[in-house]
Amino acid sequence: MSQFTTRPELRGTLGAVSATHWLASTAGMSLLESGHTAFDAAVAAGFVLQIVEPHLNGPGGEVPIIVTPAGQRPIVISGQGPSPAGATLAKFAELGLDLVPGTGLLPACVPGAFGAWLTLLRDYGTAELEDVLAPAIHYAEHGHPIVPRIANTIGTMRELFDTHWPSSAALYLPNGKVPQAGKLFRNPEVAKLYRLILQEANGAQSREARIEAALAYWYEGPVAERIGQYCETESVWDVSGRHHKGLLRADDMSGWRPKIEAPLSVQYDDYEVFKCGPWSQGPVLLQALNLLSGTAIAEVDPLGADFVHLVTESTKLAMADRDAWYGDDADVPIETLLSAPYTAQRQALIGETASQVIEPGAPDGRNANFPPQRPFGTIKQPGMGGGEPTVAKDITPPTDRMGEPALDQTGAQRGDTVQVSAVDRWGNMVSATPSGGWLQSSPVIPGLGFSLTTRGQMFWLMEGLASSLRPGVRPRTTLTPTTVFRNGMPYLALGTPGGDQQDQWQLQFLLRHIHAGYNIQHAIDAPAFHTDHLPSSFWPREVGLASLTLEERFGPETVENLRARGHDVKIADPWAEGRLSVVGRELDGDDQIVMAGSNPRGMQGYAIAR
Template sequence: MPGFTTRPELRGTFGAVSSTHWLASGVGMGVLERGGNAFDAAAAAAFVLQVVEPHLNGPGGDAPIIACPAGASEPVVICGQGPSPAAATMDRLVGMGLDLVPGSGLLPACVPGAFGAWMTLLRDHGTLPLREVLAPAIAYARDGHPLVPRIPAAIAAVKELFEAHWPTSAAIWLPGGAVPESGRLFRNPALAETFERLLTDAETADGREAQIGRALDYWYRGPVAEAVDRFYREAEIWDVSGRRNRSLLTGQDMADWVVPVERPVHADYGRFRVFKCGAWSQGPSFLQALGMLSGLGLDGMDPLGPDFVHVTAEAIKLAFADRDCWYGDSAPVPLEALLSPAYLAARGALIGERASDAFRPGSPGGQAPVLPPLRPAGTLREPRVGTGEPTVAKEDARGEAPTTAGGTHRGDTCHVDVVDRWGNMVAATPSGGWLQSSPAVPGLGFALTVRGQMFWLKPGLASSMAPRVRPRTTLTPSFAFRDGKPYLAFGTPGGDQQEQWSLLLFLHHAHHGMNLQEAIDAPAFHTDHAPSSFWPRETAHGTLTLESRFPEATVSELRRRGHQVTLGDAWSEGRLSACAREADGEAHVVKAAANPRGMQGYAVAR
């Protein structure tokens, strides 16, 4: 690869932060400068992301976190993916005449897990007072932040929906009845006041840990949960099913939830041990793809050549077929069998010379898979605004984000990575609570997650709709040890593309000798071969989308091999970020890189 990169791979010794918005990265570094650790910095940055990227995440969303304290033998997973309501039964939704869980409105709401996850991280691993962590987000909500172009675009796409059906959202996002302007300061005083009230209540307790505990009670068993319960019990809200629906979520669902703290799953790959969230996420598919690609000679493949693109895309197709048949939280997942070397070698042997158009799940342990509904792309004939998170919008390098052909604005997600001078590291992928997908809760200044759209209304799958279980989320932070030491925290927004783009970063770094910025800048691709995780759950078998920077010879050869290639814009794939730490005895170097696409993500290091 050429030596030129859009930005340098940043290096230093003090600390590094990388995220999908420069304001969050700056706030995270400020926390490190004031003596906070990586966990304090990640939480502060994440709360800022909730304010400055409200079309991508919010306080009522989701946030899987992988945290690795200095000296730990493995990281921990803090599961900020909340479960379905107690009333969320398949029979109930099918009885309403639905064949899919809607992607917007109140009906797909799950317990909002992001706040609980960040509080758990702070309580267990942070050092700073809660007010100091929340102060930057409160200031941006109260005093304003400059709007990036995608926010007004998102609001414009759902303006009529807000005006006709979601007045609580119109009150926040259409100040004076108009779409706010790009680059102008935007304020959300209701959100600032929600956090201020929470802090005032929390600070009646003595001590940092007690205050965090009181903040959790305020959110999940106090005024926030009461406001959610009141609105979600009483309101009937229009959604993409084409009618008004009530919610299944109650304040009791929030009160009953405790944030899970779990061991990650992992796989060894050369010098690396890669850690992911469990099969309630799509994380293990990354590990499955690595197992299928092991031994295929990736070191000798041109990263821009047809061989590398072909085998990687085919491995992703196979891994995602297993994801959609075997992953979830509604039934036991045969994860040990899915990750076994013998199983993955047999799966990898299915990668042939030509692209496969088939949906090919495996049979781990001899179990026959239950297939999810396979809905061809284009099945939905009536475009409807206000959907969930169809994340791959073609945009230009300036971040101008279009709508789909039917007028539906495409949503997305956020990511943040942090490493500090002591060796603490964090990777987190906050999402959900998108302003365009769910009506704002009166008095709170934010909307709730619609992650329930990822459940299938078909029995027999580990991701079938059931009460009090986690939807099989797409959110998937990544973490890797190298030579037995914590090394790399990384990830990206992108829904079903998250695992694909993260895999490319890792393979380019591990096999092709690219530094972190080179790996992020490198031309990227994705396939939509598997069913979308988001309403209306469509699939496009055999498709492969490449950035137009790939050589013409690569494109021609991939088409000859049977891939249905679409060329995207030159800088249209991925929003990766990464932080790393190289340690040699007492000496260490921190590294960071961020995505130039969209001109929004940024890394900071010193």
Template sequence: MDRFTTRPEIAGTFGVVATTHWIASAIGMSILERGGNAFDAAVAAGFTLQIVEPHLNGPGGDLPILFHDARSGADRVICAQGTAPAGATIAHYRAQGLELIPGSGLLATVVPGAFDGWMLMLRDHGSMRLRDVLEPAIHYAEHGHPMLARVASAIADLAGFFREEWPTSAETWLPGGIAPEAGSMFRNPVLAATLRRVLEEAEARESRDAQIEAARDAWYRGFVAEAVDAYFRSAEVMDASGQKNRGVLTADDMARWQASYETPVSRDYHDWTVLKTGPWGQGPVLLQGLALLEGFDIGAMDPNGTEFVHVVTEAMKLAYADREAFYGDPDHAEIPLATLLSDDYAASRRNLIGDTASLEQRPGRVPGFEHLADAAIERARRVVEVEASVTAGEPTMAHLTDRRGDTVHIDVIDRWGNMVSATPSGGWLQSSPVIPGLGFPMNSRAQMFWLDEGLPTSLAPGRRPRTTLTPSLARHQCRPTMAFGTPGGDQQDQWQLIFLLRHIHHGLNLQETIDAPLFHTAHFTGSFYPRQARPGHLMIEPGVGEHTLTCLRRRGHLLEIAEPWSVGRLTAARREASGLLRAAATPRLMQAYAIGR
């Protein structure tokens, strides 16, 4: 394939930061310049992204982090995915006349986990004080930042809905009653005051660790939780179901929850080892995809050619079918992950990849779990009619509809070899009304639960939703090497799989790999309301060439040709054995940037 890049691959030895917004990347790099490590930089960048990309994430959202600690040599996951409230029972939701959990509004909310996840990492692995990492976000909330065109468009599209149904959101996103213009300075003084109060309460303590613990208390057991509780006890708001509903989240739910550490799930692929979250996220589907593709000579395929696109797409269909059948919170359900990641299972499934596009949902027949496969097939057949005016809940990509949110991503490597890959999401401005006095909305992650009994993803109090958020780390020849990821809901592990294959097999550098045309399928049941499947679907950028598109149609793929440069928001950072650092970020949507020296 022809090699070109839209921008240079960043290279240096001091540190690299790649995020989905140039301001957050600059903030992360500034933390490294001031002597902070990768953990400090990621926290500062993460809070900044909540301010500058409010249509993609917010303080009321959720967060998984994968990191490598150079000092201990450990690779760990921080799970900052909040759990379902105590009142979130199937019986309660069914009593509201619901068959699916709405994609927006108060019933879609679980405990907001992002704040505690950032605090846990800062306390245990960072070196800076709380003020150092919060001040940039406070500054941009208080003094303003240039409004992204896509944020302005999202607000303008929802302005009438905000005025009529979510007046607290209108107060925040429509200053003076008017939708902000693209490029104008936008401020959120209420959110700035919230963060400043957290910082003031924290700094009443003396030590660094005590301040971080005080901030966690303020958020989950103090004034933030109290404000959330007060609003949820009285508010009934319109959501994607087309009716007004009251939420079930309480201050007690927030007080009982905290972020936690886990061991990553991993799989070897050639001379690489890829690390992901457990099956409470969708990360293992990338590992299943690698297992399936080990039986193909990927390196011999044109990375923009028909065979590559076809084989990878068919592998993704199989892996995602298993996700829909078997994944869920392993603390609450038995997940046959060892079987799903085994060589024997991959070999048996690999035989299903033929020369033509599959139009069937084909989860595996795992002994003892056959009923889950059958249930997944049945769910995929459901067709749900949704009133378009209230579908504000699906975080996929802006090229599908400006009313939907998305996600953000951060990759950082410092000069000591610490690595962070984080994918914050949730709590975007489209998801839920702004909490009075706090300046931010809550998440809508509960929409990933089913209101059917007996599934790993059945709604239940204290259970984590099976999220789509999926950061990545990779080791090359046993050496910590790469952090990478992307926003994009169900597409995240599809784009990451394509990125990894092209980088490993075709010798493309990070920027060349990210710039190459991308594709994904919506063949399987979606994670977001209204949970639809599109059998045989394949969205693809036209940059692969007309010959590839023609041949894919002949193989039975139902093509949706994307606008050029509109699919995927990948970022990546890599550390060579020599200590040389590299980083890259997508040019798509003209927001992401990599910085380093």
């Protein structure tokens, strides 16, 4: 593949922001140009993403954030809220459910995004709360040109909104009509809410106190009270085909603040790669890098069959360990999973042909409890799906197949995720992967203007699994930002939407950048692929054994080689896999150069550097 790219790798000195929507990138850059930090820029961009990509994230969602202050090691702000106190296995058994529905109110957890963004602003930023909320309030109040995918998503949801979710119809079907792509769309309720929060906060005497007042308004005040009231009183239709009330209450939100944690990391050549802990799927990338370090991955053609095979087989092994061992507040043997002896045992399972089975390991001699393996199509969905999409499933949406949201195997619309990465002139870096609160997954809460997260669908409703449902724990999320050091110095901040595919696409990016010398934009543009050889993290939790989806830009020789090795290959559109947003920094003596790239897939993400 030549070095031709869809866009240039951007370079500058002041700073860079890369996000999945251009309006978020520009909002973040405006903070950098005002003299604020990458942390302030990320917060402003994050709040804008909630407004301009409501089919992919919202104020009622969640966000893990990896924060790297200049001259320091990274830390993690876990904006993943826990399950409610009333979310028990007995409760779901009483309701006659063996899976947590992917839509409605039952899968709602504490919405952690607001708390995580404000924690980042309070502890590391310099801007005032009103500065970072101003762009989001502007677009919510005065409107933003709605992108085609939002209009298409609302169109697919119209019947459900009209029939079951009238509060969503009131917001997303103005004058009873589906919004037209390119026309202005407004969310006045969110604008009003943020103005009320600022009014409450501005009475405090210091910047930190104003942020604390806003947090209290959300988690101990009117927002929590309204959420709890709605979940307790409204019976909402969900993908189970029935109506259910929610389990989340104001008491579940009261006192909640995001956990501040140390990330996990592994050394890979001259690079140290940092990820969130095993309450996320982040360690999958670390395990896959360990597995690949003992192979010929550095020598093979980065667009050839050997590369795809090695990455896919390593991913299968890491994902099997994810579903056997990862969870929040579980006895996760993470040190062993990342250790050299364990890695060597697992490397021996990588053969010349595609694995047809899911094989978790036995760290410390422990036997894995593994969730059910249901083939695709096992569960018929009565209506809308509720998870992040796996792309290119032989289903053609009514418009185009490029980018998100995609359709699942049954044709059900699913939500996805967004990304913002930022770096500034001082060397501060941040990577954040917001998601949840999708307009198509849960009804709008009247008076608040947003939907609740449905992340609780990632719990299993059976005893003894690392990610079994229990009250007060975080669901094992797919959200997985990444930070990379090179030679001991902060180098890259990146992430992508894509559910179970997030770490798969980030892995391919890193390998091509590190070993093949692709620049940031080239590595983003390169043909991508993924496997569904794993229990999906999203309802209805199905598996595609030996599956391998390739973008059409891979050559026929590569495709036939992989099929001959036993991979069940499906061909996606040429530009269908991933939405990476990447920033970086290089040092030349005392000089710093910032870099950025963004994904052309979906024609929406944008990077800015100056």
